[in-house]
Amino acid sequence: MQPQFIGIGELARRTGVAVSALRFYEDKGLLNPLRTGGNQRKYLRGDIRRVSFILIAQKLGLGLAEIEAHLAELPLGRNPTLSDWQKISRAMRGAIDEKINLLTRTRNQLDQCIGCGCLSLAKCQLYNKDDKLGLKGPGPRAVLD
Amino acid sequence: MQPQFIGIGELARRTGVAVSALRFYEDKGLLNPLRTGGNQRKYLRGDIRRVSFILIAQKLGLGLAEIEAHLAELPLGRNPTLSDWQKISRAMRGAIDEKINLLTRTRNQLDQCIGCGCLSLAKCQLYNKDDKLGLKGPGPRAVLD
DNA sequence: GTGCAACCTCAAGCTAAGTTGAGGTCAAGC
DNA sequence: GCTTGACCTCAACTTAGCTTGAGGTTGCAC
Numbered sequence: 001m002q003p004q005f006i007g008i009g010e011l012a013r014r015t016g017v018a019v020s021a022l023r024f025y026e027d028k029g030l031l032n033p034l035r036t037g038g039n040q041r042k043y044l045r046g047d048i049r050r051v052s053f054i055l056i057a058q059k060l061g062l063g064l065a066e067i068e069a070h071l072a073e074l075p076l077g078r079n080p081t082l083s084d085w086q087k088i089s090r091a092m093r094g095a096i097d098e099k100i101n102l103l104t105r106t107r108n109q110l111d112q113c114i115g116c117g118c119l120s121l122a123k124c125q126l127y128n129k130d131d132k133l134g135l136k137g138p139g140p141r142a143v144l145d
Numbered sequence: 146m147q148p149q150f151i152g153i154g155e156l157a158r159r160t161g162v163a164v165s166a167l168r169f170y171e172d173k174g175l176l177n178p179l180r181t182g183g184n185q186r187k188y189l190r191g192d193i194r195r196v197s198f199i200l201i202a203q204k205l206g207l208g209l210a211e212i213e214a215h216l217a218e219l220p221l222g223r224n225p226t227l228s229d230w231q232k233i234s235r236a237m238r239g240a241i242d243e244k245i246n247l248l249t250r251t252r253n254q255l256d257q258c259i260g261c262g263c264l265s266l267a268k269c270q271l272y273n274k275d276d277k278l279g280l281k282g283p284g285p286r287a288v289l290d
Numbered sequence: 291g292t293g294c295a296a297c298c299t300c301a302a303g304c305t306a307a308g309t310t311g312a313g314g315t316c317a318a319g320c
Numbered sequence: 321g322c323t324t325g326a327c328c329t330c331a332a333c334t335t336a337g338c339t340t341g342a343g344g345t346t347g348c349a350c
Contacts, residue, residue: 107245
């Protein structure tokens, strides 16, 4: 049972991610395909799952750098097992929970603001430190840091 | 009781937003200060609230263009009243609710994935169309469109 | 009347996450 | 052995949301 490699085109088709994006991910250290004698990328079938993880994590608002940090925890020598993936997925569940909590808190505060109509920097809870929404995700610099 | 104008520096101090950012918002049509004879910007005190709104809406993941659309609903002639602001805030509450719902759905799906360890494009619900997380907010192009 | 901070404009730069294009190579079928 | 499509690299462009810098003006205090 050989490794079963796939080319970049097939990985793109299987994941729905553009070829250019796959190369970009490699640049960023998220993927590490082997090369053939003719310098063409050869991916392991497990890389499909890796790309899947990238997509999910992005949907949760993680930047590629953070995602890379998560992926770096996968074993280097052997293929990641089911339980490796589960560990990492559970970490993400924590991230979602946190995000939901922050949004819920913000909603409550907004409700208060709607009540008093304030939207005032002096009084409004929405501006107080403790609620820095972790919504930044990918994208430009911080706003309320 | 005159209008009580403030300069860009004071608006920056009062809102915590950089002077350069305030000028940038003006470029984008989010602010419309008057000018003195010497061409310096003069803001109405109500603009503090306007900037506050921008900050909150950004935290909720809205892009400047969307925010501008909301702000455009404020009355042009008169100063916005408390109820103007309430109307607009309530719209935002809807946006938060939606975001929380999407995250909650995603969490449930992730739970299933953790259960089966799949993370597989073929089987995983996380890839199905209906869950496109509206998390994009400000930032680069879409991922799973 | 001069000095200084705060203001002005306009152009260029930055980051994230990619895409697009030019110009060239590889591999497989006929 | 040649054509075709998939692949390669590298540089430049894109959008959002700003910041930084150069070079010049305003306005207030002394």
